[in-house]
Amino acid sequence: MSPHSSCADNNMMSTISQWLPYLAQGALVTVKITLLSGVVAMLLALISGLGRLSALKPIRWLAGGYIELFRAASLLVLLFWVYFALPIAGLDLSKTWSAVLAIGLNIGAYGGEIVRSAIQAIPKGQYEASVALNLSPLARMRSVILPQAIARMLPPMGNLWIEMLKSTSLVYFITMADLTYEAMILRNNYYTDTPLIFGLLLLIYYVMASCIAVPVKWLERKLTAWR
Amino acid sequence: MTQLAQDNEGILESQAVWRQGEECLYGEKGKPLVEYRGVTKSFGDLEVIKGIDLQMHAGEKLAFIGPSGSGKTTLGRMLMTLERPTSGSLSIDGVPLWQMQDKKGRWKPANEAHLRAMREKVGMVFQHFNLFPHLTVERNVTLALTSVLGLTREDAGARAESMLEKVGLLDKLSSYPSQLSGGQKQRVAIARALVMRPKVVVFDEVTSALDPELVGEVLAVIKEIAKEGETAMMLITHEMDFAREVADRVIFGAEGLIVEEGTPEDIFERPQSERLRTFLNRLQEVRD
Ligand SMILES: Nc1ncnc2c1ncn2[C@@H]1O[C@H](COP(=O)(O)OP(=O)(O)OP(=O)(O)O)[C@@H](O)[C@H]1O
Numbered sequence: 001m002s003p004h005s006s007c008a009d010n011n012m013m014s015t016i017s018q019w020l021p022y023l024a025q026g027a028l029v030t031v032k033i034t035l036l037s038g039v040v041a042m043l044l045a046l047i048s049g050l051g052r053l054s055a056l057k058p059i060r061w062l063a064g065g066y067i068e069l070f071r072a073a074s075l076l077v078l079l080f081w082v083y084f085a086l087p088i089a090g091l092d093l094s095k096t097w098s099a100v101l102a103i104g105l106n107i108g109a110y111g112g113e114i115v116r117s118a119i120q121a122i123p124k125g126q127y128e129a130s131v132a133l134n135l136s137p138l139a140r141m142r143s144v145i146l147p148q149a150i151a152r153m154l155p156p157m158g159n160l161w162i163e164m165l166k167s168t169s170l171v172y173f174i175t176m177a178d179l180t181y182e183a184m185i186l187r188n189n190y191y192t193d194t195p196l197i198f199g200l201l202l203l204i205y206y207v208m209a210s211c212i213a214v215p216v217k218w219l220e221r222k223l224t225a226w227r
Numbered sequence: 228m229t230q231l232a233q234d235n236e237g238i239l240e241s242q243a244v245w246r247q248g249e250e251c252l253y254g255e256k257g258k259p260l261v262e263y264r265g266v267t268k269s270f271g272d273l274e275v276i277k278g279i280d281l282q283m284h285a286g287e288k289l290a291f292i293g294p295s296g297s298g299k300t301t302l303g304r305m306l307m308t309l310e311r312p313t314s315g316s317l318s319i320d321g322v323p324l325w326q327m328q329d330k331k332g333r334w335k336p337a338n339e340a341h342l343r344a345m346r347e348k349v350g351m352v353f354q355h356f357n358l359f360p361h362l363t364v365e366r367n368v369t370l371a372l373t374s375v376l377g378l379t380r381e382d383a384g385a386r387a388e389s390m391l392e393k394v395g396l397l398d399k400l401s402s403y404p405s406q407l408s409g410g411q412k413q414r415v416a417i418a419r420a421l422v423m424r425p426k427v428v429v430f431d432e433v434t435s436a437l438d439p440e441l442v443g444e445v446l447a448v449i450k451e452i453a454k455e456g457e458t459a460m461m462l463i464t465h466e467m468d469f470a471r472e473v474a475d476r477v478i479f480g481a482e483g484l485i486v487e488e489g490t491p492e493d494i495f496e497r498p499q500s501e502r503l504r505t506f507l508n509r510l511q512e513v514r515d
């Protein structure tokens with residue numbers, strides 16, 4: 001390698017290290033929103049997925065209505081709605097909680113379908129055997145159906161988490177200082193480095209997605225050791 | 228005598244009369260453990276059980292034979308509360324399974340609590356085993372002991388071990404179902420049902436999903452348990468030799484009705500109806 005290019009490399013490294021604190025700050029916000037939205041989404045997914053399978057018609061309808069409505073909703077519009085429209089209706093949420101609510105509602109609806117179809121994929125004989133053993137309805141769910149359904153849910157849920165991580169970048173539009181937002185600021189200041197900045201942005205999202213995919217894979221292997 | 232005492236006497240008398248009537252009704256064997264009375268079952272427009280009257284007594288081994296689609300499985304599933312009869316009544320120890328009385332004594336459809344109380348007396352072994360694949364053999368057998376009967380893990384473990392010893396699978400305690408042969412799976416399923424000590428167990432063609440060379444080990448286990456005698460068994464089966472050997476009574480059903488019933492000798496040596504003769508002959512042909 002020529003001395004010149006090595007010098008350029010050094011320059012590049014030092015520029016990147018100048019950016020890193022900003023990007024790290026943004027990444028932290030992205031991680032925070034992902035985790036909080038994830039908790040909301042998983043709760044909503046479980047409730048709506050089980051609700052779709054309830055013996056009670058009103059509960060089935062309610063859960064079905066939620067899933068249909070929020071799955072079809074554009075996340076960006078939903079985000080605007082929560083952040084700009086709800087305050088007019090008297091509910092003034094912070095940026096973070098607006099983002100968490102909008103993403104949680106949207107992703108939770110997708111999750112509800114995953115939960116429902118995973119539970120429905122458990123062979124009927126499993127339910128019947130648990131009835132024959134006189135397990136209570138709760139124990140049937142907890143000890144027999146859910147452990148098997150969760151193993152089935154894991155791969156699609158892992159994908160959904162990655163989808164959710166990526167969709168958090170939409171909070172840029174309500175001016176939250178997440179990873180994408182920080183990258184856009186840097187781009188304003190280092191315009192000629194735009195390819196590098198966005199390349200770096202893609203790389204960081206990729207690393208964060210791997211941080212979801214790898215443990216999910218591990219968990220899946222652990223939970224399906226009986227197969 | 229006070230009015231109250233007279234009333235009481237009246238009640239006792241009428242009960243005594245009723246008891247006598249009951250003895251006439253049920254014969255010297257006394258009250259049946261399981262009783263089907265005019266039971267029918269339809270799936271949509273298809274009536275698959277067309278009026279069954281049947282009694283089983285404590286410890287009785289009843290074999291149920293008949294052509295495919297005659298409603299044998301449906302009959303067993305109604306007893307296991309997996310299928311609700313369309314009409315008629317089904318009772319265990321004299322208590323209706325699918326109806327219950329409210330506080331004012333009016334009859335209404337059974338709720339989950341009533342069904343759970345009744346299910347304590349019934350168990351079932353399925354054609355396709357239906358073991359819980361995510362649990363070890365031991366946990367398959369102890370799950371209901373801890374979850375339903377409230378036993379500690381140790382007590383449940385001890386009870387499960389003695390049951391698994393009976394079916395010859397003590398060495399498979401920590402295996403998962405996927406690591407077992409079909410015959411072994413079915414023996415675990417038998418242990419899982421019997422460890423709850425039900426009064427009656429439905430065995431629904433428990434060997435028909437097995438490779439021929441594995442049938443013997445499962446039937447041997449059932450015969451062994453049948454010898455102990457305490458548990459009544461409803462053996463739905465296509466294995467005629469097995470039915471003949473184990474059953475106290477054989478029932479031949481076709482198209483949702485009981486066509487013929489009697490001792491194994493009656494049914495296999497002196498079939499009365501044309502339908503049963505044809506059925507047995509056809510089985511014989513298949514074999515030859
Ligand atoms: N859930 C159901 N819905 C609709 N029809 C059913 C259902 N279960 C059973 N049937 C029908 O009821 C009839 C009796 O079925 P059942 O399984 O009780 O017969 P079987 O005597 O056990 O037959 P086999 O010897 O083949 O097991 C069949 O015609 C079957 O198709």
Ligand SMILES: [Mg+2]
Pocket residue numbers: 299300301431432
């Ligand atoms: Mg059948």
